Amino acid sequence: MAVVASAPGKVLMTGGYLVLERPNAGIVLSTNARFYAIVKPFYEEAKPDSWAWGWTDVKLTSPQMGREIMYKLSLKNLMLQCVSSSDSRNPFVEYALQYVVAAAFDIFDKTKKEELQKLLLLGLDITILGCNEFYSYRDQIEARGLPLTPESLASLPPFTSIAFNEDESSGQKSKPEVAKTGLGSSAAMTTAVVAALLHYLGVVSLPSELCDPLEGDKASADLDVVHIIAQTAHCIAQGKVGSGFDVSSAVFGSQRYVRFSPLVISSAQCISSIKNPYSKQVDAGLTIEEAIGSVLKANWDHERTKFSLPPMMTLLLGEPGTGGSSTPSMVGAVKKWQKSDPQNSLETWKKLSDANSTLEMHLKTLSKLAEINFDDYKSTITKCSTLESEKWRDGALETNQIEVVKALLGARNAMLEIRCNMRKMGEAAGIPIEPESQTKLLDTTMNMEGVVLAGVPGAGGFDAVFAVTLGNSSSKVIKFWSSVNVLALLVREDPRGVSLESNDPRAMEVTAAVSSIQID
Structure with a gap:
């Protein structure tokens, strides 16, 4: 069964630059622009020789960008090997996948670890989709002869293919950049993928749209796990330790935020070169599972307080x-x-x-x-x-x-x-x-x-x-x-954070939109 999780984009209303340093606070509003991650098994049943092989297949699909990447994930040391010819890898999803599986192995007892192995041997089929609001469609609107209005944006199909900005100033071929609107797409995407994988593997139970987790209950503790893994994966993929307000709002929604001390993810930095987000070199004294276990047990000293705009x-x-x-x-x-x-x-x-x-x-x-x-x-x-x-x-x-x-x-x-x-x-x-x-x-x-x-x-x-x-x-x-x-833009404040969309009617719209998009 497919798991669909979503996480919101953000607008940092106050705290620009200051939020990088403790104890300065920032007010960050989560929005109705959401990133979706769909996780399901790649095979209906495990291959007969899969136990001996010790590797499982992972497919990552990004329909809006017309990309499909295949990986092999080692169940012994959690190394991830890209087997596609595509050079458009996604470090955010790569680290999210590795760290989620490492967290599961660290948290689970022996019986659950065996069940986890069986589930992983079915492979993982991951699809990522971002609402149109994350990207600039100004060129497409103008090309259609439409006025620059929210109504024109609303006329575009959900999850419309994304245009790229080509840098031709240097005269050399360079990797094109996606035209974005600044809502924190990488943080929302990373959070959605982490949340969907953690829920799919049985590590956490995500809240539904109507659930409002209370401090101290299991739902809140599960969201803390989502937050820690998403923050760590996002920092390592970026190649730097940012303030983290974008990931925090993607997990918990609108809030007043004070950043965490960078030291809490130091064990993850030990196993992966912070200067090179694609490095998979592991410190001989520390496995990925041990490093993520250490990150989970670290003293996460960030502060967050519920906040949203006043009524009307x-x-x-x-x-x-x-x-x-x-x-x-x-x-x-x-x-x-x-x-x-x-x-x-x-x-x-x-x-x-x-x-x-x-x-x-x-x-x-x-x-x-x-x-x-x-x-x-x-x-x-x-x-x-x-x-x-x-x-x-x-x-x-x-x-x-x-x-x-x-x-x-x-x-x-x-x-x-x-x-x-x-x-x-x-x-x-x-x-x-x-x-x-x-x-x-x-x-x-x-x-x-x-x-x-x-x-x-x-x-x-x-x-x-x-x-x-x-x-x-x-x-x-x-x-x-x-x-x-x-x-x-069609962006409004929506104070909710990450949520499970499997029982939400919109989940069917998302999966229907995925199946309708052809990847060349």
């Missing part, structure tokens, strides 16, 4: 179409600036951190005010959604309504402070964290009726812009963005 607020994401930005190079430039100018960088860092905390405080206040008196909250938000921010105080007569407006304006002012310090940091580091073109767009957006926040998510640059609107004011922003060649 909508997240919008826009693709400016001005080309992407390289987050690693931008992060490198900021770190270089911090070393060269410690005093000024520390001052800007502090102001940015304070503004982030202030925004978080006001958004939490709004959520509390909605709980205390939803009628007053609703009427205030509805009224403000039709007005520019300078007129929000008009008509707020009741005490609760005044408190709602104060919190809205406080959140707005904190966002302006965040943007100001992000620009300062960018100018000092010599990188376009909030490029001038984005500044004009965001200023105009924030001055529109019913807009409380607007900014560049994550590390900034040219990837995307976001806005948070009140009530039913989203349509005006979408219309304006379209008029200035910004494509509003």
